[in-house]
Each structure stands twice: as structure tokens, then as C-alpha cells.
Amino acid sequence: MWGRESQLDPEVRDELEALEAALAGEPAADPELSALVADVAAAKPVLEPAARVRLDERIDHALHPASSSAEGEAGSRPSRMAGWRPALAVMAATALAVPVAVVAITRDGGSEPMTLNAQSYEKGAGSGADSAASSPAPESGGSTGSSAGTEGSLRGGTTAVAPDATSKGGTAIEPQSRSADQPGQLSRSGTAVAPSPPGGGATSGELTRDRVVVRDVDQVVRVGRDQVGRAASRVTTIVQAAGGYLADSQVRERGSDAGATFQVVVPTSRLDATVAQLSRIGRLVRLDRSTQDVTSQAVSIGDQLADVRADRQSVRRQLAAAIEPKRRAALRRELQLLSSRIARLEGRQRALRRQTDTSRIQLAVVTSGDAIALPAPDDGKWGIGDALHDAGRVLEVIAGALLIGGVILVPIGLLAGAGLALRRRRRVAAADRVVDAA
Amino acid sequence: MDVEALYRACADDLYAYARTVVRDPILAEEVVAVAFERAVARQRRFDARRGSPRAWIFGIARNAAIDELRRTGRTAVLTHDPVDERHPDPADQLAAADEAVRRRAAVADAIAALPGRDRELVALKFHAGLSNAEIAKVLGISATNAGSRLHRVLTRLREACHVGS
Numbered sequence: 001m002w003g004r005e006s007q008l009d010p011e012v013r014d015e016l017e018a019l020e021a022a023l024a025g026e027p028a029a030d031p032e033l034s035a036l037v038a039d040v041a042a043a044k045p046v047l048e049p050a051a052r053v054r055l056d057e058r059i060d061h062a063l064h065p066a067s068s069s070a071e072g073e074a075g076s077r078p079s080r081m082a083g084w085r086p087a088l089a090v091m092a093a094t095a096l097a098v099p100v101a102v103v104a105i106t107r108d109g110g111s112e113p114m115t116l117n118a119q120s121y122e123k124g125a126g127s128g129a130d131s132a133a134s135s136p137a138p139e140s141g142g143s144t145g146s147s148a149g150t151e152g153s154l155r156g157g158t159t160a161v162a163p164d165a166t167s168k169g170g171t172a173i174e175p176q177s178r179s180a181d182q183p184g185q186l187s188r189s190g191t192a193v194a195p196s197p198p199g200g201g202a203t204s205g206e207l208t209r210d211r212v213v214v215r216d217v218d219q220v221v222r223v224g225r226d227q228v229g230r231a232a233s234r235v236t237t238i239v240q241a242a243g244g245y246l247a248d249s250q251v252r253e254r255g256s257d258a259g260a261t262f263q264v265v266v267p268t269s270r271l272d273a274t275v276a277q278l279s280r281i282g283r284l285v286r287l288d289r290s291t292q293d294v295t296s297q298a299v300s301i302g303d304q305l306a307d308v309r310a311d312r313q314s315v316r317r318q319l320a321a322a323i324e325p326k327r328r329a330a331l332r333r334e335l336q337l338l339s340s341r342i343a344r345l346e347g348r349q350r351a352l353r354r355q356t357d358t359s360r361i362q363l364a365v366v367t368s369g370d371a372i373a374l375p376a377p378d379d380g381k382w383g384i385g386d387a388l389h390d391a392g393r394v395l396e397v398i399a400g401a402l403l404i405g406g407v408i409l410v411p412i413g414l415l416a417g418a419g420l421a422l423r424r425r426r427r428v429a430a431a432d433r434v435v436d437a438a
Numbered sequence: 439m440d441v442e443a444l445y446r447a448c449a450d451d452l453y454a455y456a457r458t459v460v461r462d463p464i465l466a467e468e469v470v471a472v473a474f475e476r477a478v479a480r481q482r483r484f485d486a487r488r489g490s491p492r493a494w495i496f497g498i499a500r501n502a503a504i505d506e507l508r509r510t511g512r513t514a515v516l517t518h519d520p521v522d523e524r525h526p527d528p529a530d531q532l533a534a535a536d537e538a539v540r541r542r543a544a545v546a547d548a549i550a551a552l553p554g555r556d557r558e559l560v561a562l563k564f565h566a567g568l569s570n571a572e573i574a575k576v577l578g579i580s581a582t583n584a585g586s587r588l589h590r591v592l593t594r595l596r597e598a599c600h601v602g603s
Contacts (some may be wrong), residue, residue: 007582012589014544016570019592023567036545036592036599041562043546045457047450058471059445144573234530366601428578435554437461 008286068164095409096401212298212352215268215277215359216290225367229253231281232260235363238277242270244358265363271359278363285366298352305345312338439482444491449508451566452499458561459503459554469506473499493572496562541599546570548598556591563588 008016022033047055223231232251239246244266251260266274279287315338319331452473476498484494525544549560562568562576574584 008585008589014583015589015592018561018589023564032596034596035541037564039542039545039599040549040560040595042542043549044565045463045466047452047453048463049465051453051463054451055449055467057441059449059474062471062475063442084525205601407550424578431500431504431578432505432555435459435500435558438461438507438554438557 063121091412095405095412114166118407200246211293211431212293212356214292214294214355215271216292217271217359217361218274218286218288218290219278219361220286220364220366221279221282221364222285222368225258227282228258228260228365228367231365232262233367234281235260235264235278236260238266238274238281239266242266242274242277244270244274247360247369258367262363262364262365264363265358266361268357268359273360274360278361282365294352294356298349298356301349305349307343308342308345312342322422426436439477439484441474441477441479441481443562444477444495448492448566449474452495454565455496455558455561456499456503458549458557458565459500461550465506465510469499469503472502472506474504489575490572493567493575494564496566496568496572497578498574500558544598545595548595552591552594555563556587556594559588559591560595564589567574 018030018033019037021029022037025034126323134198221231228251230250231255235249236246239262244264247265248263249260250262252258264278275287312335315331315335319328319335322328322331449470452470456469456473457463460466460469463554473495476493480498484491488494489497520553552560558577559573562573568576570584570588571581572586574581577584579587
């Protein structure tokens with residue numbers, strides 16, 4: 001009967017139960033309480049008949065609005081919550097919009113390398129030429145464009161290719177990144193792949209005109225189980241023809257683990273042509289390109305060299321003019337220091353030049369039995385696999401939005417809840433004060 | 439929600455409650471009228487799961503009473519004219535002789551002397567016959583709190599009776 005009043009003091013609870021019995025008129029009720037109930041009931045204000053008539057009229061008007069304007073007045077009075085509803089709606093919309101925008105921005109940010117690749121391709125496209133055009137099947141499958149426009153290292157996305165299949169599209173690419181002649185390819189994973197910059201010396205020339213870059217390629221080619229030896233000799237021939245060398249090679253012509261790995265070093269000017277030729281020794285399975293921008297490093301070394309050389313020239317002039325033995329000895333020591341410093345800088349410059357003049361190709365020749373993840377050939381139709389892939393992406397985005405939304409909404413909800421509770425408590429206290437003052 | 443039926447069932451109790459709180463017959467009448475006008479306007483929003491119709495209408499009446507009290511400048515009006523001590527009412531003199539009437543008068547005085555919140559409790563419990571849970575709903579407090587306050591009021595009234603007798 002008392003619900004949560006089990007927390008009440010037993011004596012209080014007994015008293016209240018006795019009061020209930022007296023109010024109900026039970027014969028066993030406490031006589032004193034029954035008398036009190038009767039006395040209080042006798043003091044109950046009574047509605048006068050005239051007042052009753054007036055009230056009846058007003059309530060009748062309220063109940064039948066056709067003949068009353070009071071109802072409209074009372075009905076049109078907005079509730080306190082009504083004022084909060086638009087604010088709550090705005091807060092909810094903001095809380096939903098922010099995470100969606102964040103997710104969208106994050107996704108856009110993730111596609112930034114695509115734009116860079118495309119730009120670097122466009123930059124090199126003006127030189128025309130050839131390697132991509134001359135090796136249509138494997139090369140068009142997706143060399144990853146190098147980034148000529150950024151500092152630091154940019155790793156191109158892994159591009160898995162099959163000779164007869166164009167890689168699967170699915171992610172938008174900047175319109176300007178597509179060339180009319182050699183449109184940018186899109187890997188199945190959504191990585192944008194610009195066609196290889198036109199090869200030959202023009203490529204490096206274009207790229208290094210403004211920038212100094214170190215380029216590396218990781219390449220996997222599949223051959224028949226009995227063709228490893230032939231492929232290895234083809235690799236040697238191609239590399240030598242390109243003016244490069246094999247820094248390391250491991251060839252296993254027979255057995256279950258037949259295959260070969262090569263560390264190829266070729267002149268950067270011949271990189272693209274070499275990659276194209278190596279791709280044709282079998283079936284190109286994977287092609288990764290990475291580009292490291294060392295422009296700032298090269299410029300820094302060049303500036304330091306110029307400064308130190310100027311210093312050395314100055315010291316030499318001072319030495320020629322100096323007569324005092326002590327002064328001459330000091331100048332000679334300084335000259336030696338400067339010369340050794342110049343030698344160190346020139347060494348660093350040469351090393352850097354070696355890095356930029358040559359490129360490394362990490363080539364793996366695998367046989368048919370090896371498990372290399374190949375993308376399913378795309379027939380251009382939208383199938384169950386594509387649906388599952390797209391559904392997965394949608395769920396991923398929704399989960400991200402919910403996570404971010406939760407991070408935003410939970411504190412807002414807690415604050416709003418605390419604010420509402422405080423407001424409600426204040427309202428109750430204010431109402432009690434008004435009643436008390438009456 | 440049948441507001442008309444609710445009016446027929448509760449109008450007297452609601453008036454008693456309103457008059458006990460605002461202490462003015464005209465103001466109490468206005469409170470009852472406004473409470474039912476608001477009830478008509480909001481009847482679609484009534485949710486039986488959140489409380490009984492009586493608790494709902496008394497909650498509306500309480501807000502209406504508070505609004506009226508605020509509008510009248512927080513100054514309560516006495517329910518009756520002050521007694522002129524120089525000219526005692528002959529009826530009172532006769533009534534004083536009657537023990538029961540004297541007790542009732544003492545209780546009425548005790549109720550009138552209670553703070554507003556306690557008077558309100560007396561009206562809700564004794565005049566309107568609301569359960570403690572309904573009172574808690576009307577006042578926006580917990581049932582335990584309502585029980586404690588009711589017990590306190592009961593004690594005061596008992597004391598008033600003893601003094602009166």
C-alpha cells in the first residue's frame with residue numbers, strides 16, 4: 001500500500017496506516033484519529049451554490065469550445081516543454097550532423113593520396129612517351145603514381161592486377177586526375193592508381209626538375225612452376241639491358257617452394273621501362289610503388305656546401321695574406337676543418353645522388369601453386385560480393401558515426417539531464433515557497 | 439479521459455483544496471475553473487500509466503493555484519474576515535459552550551495556522567482523500583517524503599486537538 005514507504009520509520013508507518021483506517025471509517029480505527037478526521041472534514045470548505053453555477057458554466061464552455069473562447073485561450077497556451085522541443089530537435093540534429101560530417105571529412109582525408117597521385121601523373125604526362133603505352137596489359141593494370149608534389153614519403157597503395165582484367169572501380173577520383181589517353185585505374189580496395197608516369201629519361205627529368213625523389217618498386221610476378229629458371233634469366237637480361245644490376249637474387253627452380261626473389265637496381269631513368277618489361281615475364285600479381293621526396297635534404301646539403309666552400313675560399317685568401325706564423329697555422333687548421341667538412345657534405349651529396357639516380361625493384365617471381373591473393377576478375381556487373389562489400393562499408397560508416405555520435409551525445413545528454421533535474425528541483429522549491437507564503 | 443466526469447467527481451474536493459491553499463473563495467473558484475480549462479486542453483496528453491486522473495487534475499490545480507498566487511503578488515487573502523474582538527459574535531459565544539464545536543473550531547484554527555505546504559497536505563489527504571502516492575505525484579515529491587510530511591502534519595493537528603479539548 002505504501003510502496004516505497006517501507007523506508008519510513010515503523011512508528012510513522014503505523015501512524016499513517018491508522019490514519020488510513022480512520023479515513024476509511026473502519027470501526028477498529030483509533031477513536032481519537034477518527035474524531036480528528038471528522039473535525040478536519042467539518043472544516044472542509046464548501047462550494048457555494050452560486051459559485052457552483054458559475055463554475056458549471058465555465059466548465060461547460062470549456063468542454064464545448066464552439067460557444068467558448070476560454071478553451072482556445074487555455075488550449076493555445078504553449079506548454080513549457082513546447083519551448084524546449086525546437087532546441088532539443090536542433091541539438092539532436094547537430095549531434096547527428098557533426099559525426100556524419102566528421103566521418104565524411106575523415107573519408108575525404110583518406111582519399112588525399114589519390115589526388116596527389118593523380119597530380120603527379122598529370123605533371124609527368126606532358127612529357128609524352130611510352131612505357132605504359134608500350135606495355136598495355138600488365139602496366140595498365142595499375143602502377144601507382146608517385147607523389148612529386150609532397151615532402152616526405154608517400155607509399156602508393158598496393159595494386160593487385162590480373163593480366164586480362166582491369167582492376168575494379170568503386171571509388172570516385174578527381175576528374176582532373178583522369179587523362180584522356182590513360183585514364184587512372186582504381187584498385188579493388190579503392191586506392192586510386194594513376195598510370196605510370198611516362199617512362200624513359202623524361203620521367204625522372206620531369207620529376208626531378210623541381211623535386212629530388214627516391215623511387216622504389218615492389219613487384220610480384222607469377223610464372224609456371226617449370227618456368228622459374230627461364231624467368232630468372234629473363235630478369236638478368238632485362239636488368240643488364242637497362243644498365244642496372246642485381247644487388248641480390250635467390251632462385252629456386254624446383255620443388256614445392258620454387259620461385260625467385262631479386263633485388264634489382266636500375267637507373268631511375270629506366271625504372272618504368274624495366275618494371276614494364278619485368279611485368280611481362282609472367283603474370284603480374286602485385287605492383288607497389290613508393291616515392292620518397294628528399295628535395296629538402298638535397299637543397300640543404302647544396303646550401304651547406306656552398307656556404308662552406310665560400311668560407312674555405314675566404315680562409316684561403318686570408319692565408320695568402322697572412323705573414324705571422326701563428327696566424328698562418330691557425331688559418332691552416334681552419335682550412336683543414338673546412339675541407340673535411342666539404343668532403344663529408346660532398347659524400348652525402350653523392351650518396352643522395354646515387355639514391356635518386358638509381359631505383360630499387362624488389363621483384364618476387366612466384367609459381368602457380370603459391371597462395372597470392374588475387375582480386376576476383378571484375379565482369380562489370382554488380383553481384384552479391386559487391387553487395388556484401390558495399391554493405392560492409394555502409395555498416396563501417398554507420399558504426400563510426402554512432403561511435404562519434406555517442407562520444408558527443410553522452411556528455412551532452414548527461415549535462416542536459418543534470419540541467420533538467422536542477423531546473424525541476426528549482427521549480428518544485430519555488431512552487432513550495434509560493435504555497436508556503438500563502 | 440472524460441473531463442466532464444472528472445469535474446463532476448472532483449469539483450468539490452478541488453475547490454476545497456484550492457480554497458485551503460489560496461485562502462480566498464473567489465480565487466479558489468478561479469483556480470478550479472482554470473484547472474479544468476487546462477484539463478480540457480490537455481486531455482489528450484493524459485497518460486494513465488503516469489498516475490490516476492485525480493492526481494493529474496490536482497497537479498494541474500496546484501500549478502493553477504501557484505500561478506494565481508504569483509499573479510496576486512504572493513499575498514494570500516484570508517478566507518474570512520478577521521474577528522472583531524470588541525464585538526464578539528453571539529453565535530460563537532453559544533458555540534463555545536458546545537465541546538464538539540469548540541474542538542472543531544480549534545482544529546480549523548490549527549489548519550489555518552499551518553504553513554501553506556502543510557495546509558495543502560491536509561486538503562489533499564483529508565478533503566480530497568488522495569493516497570500518499572497520489573499526493574506525492576501532485577507535489578512532485580517521493581511517496582516517502584509525502585508520508586513523512588503527512589505524519590508531521592498529523593502530529594500538529596493532534597496537538598491542536600489536545601489544546602482545544
